Amino acid sequence: MLGIIKEIPKLVFQGRWKFIPNITSRRLHWFQKGIRQNVTERRCWKSCHAPFLVPTYLSLGFINIQKREIGNELNWEEMNVLINKMGDVTKNQVYTIDPHCFSPKNFLKNASGYRVFDYGDSSSQPLRFTEYILRWHKELSEILRVG
Numbered sequence: 680m681l682g683i684i685k686e687i688p689k690l691v692f693q694g695r696w697k698f699i700p701n702i703t704s705r706r707l708h709w710f711q712k713g714i715r716q717n718v719t720e721r722r723c724w725k726s727c728h729a730p731f732l733v734p735t736y737l738s739l740g741f742i743n744i745q746k747r748e749i750g751n752e753l754n755w756e757e758m759n760v761l762i763n764k765m766g767d768v769t770k771n772q773v774y775t776i777d778p779h780c781f782s783p784k785n786f787l788k789n790a791s792g793y794r795v796f797d798y799g800d801s802s803s804q805p806l807r808f809t810e811y812i813l814r815w816h817k818e819l820s821e822i823l824r825v826g
């Protein structure tokens with residue numbers, strides 16, 4: 680929303696009125712998408728308390744309150760190994776999910792195992808990430824723990 684507030688006066692000053700509806704709708708879409716992601720993270724955590732999820736204690740829609748986790752970010756090689764293992768135990772459903780969900784920047788590795796801290800839904804894929812987690816969290820817990 681802050682982006683809209685900054686861009687509209689510039690467009691007005693430049694006399695580019697016709698671009699205002701496009702920018703407003705695009706920014707509003709991304710803002711709403713973020714709210715959906717945050718709310719679904721909270722629902723997912725509340726539903727299964729999977730040990731590999733970073734707990735989402737509170738969601739106000741536009742912001743989530745999560746447990747602070749410290750660890751190492753994964754690299755793509757390690758992430759690909761995890762994705763293959765997840766595919767093996769989840770009947771390859773891992774491959775029907777938006778690939779963004781499996782970006783190494785959404786995972787950490789620490790003494791507790793692999794931790795997922797960005798697990799909200801907003802994609803239009805047939806299987807959404809939180810649905811996948813809720814369906815397979817027991818099997819995924821085995822793969823994502825260290826030890």
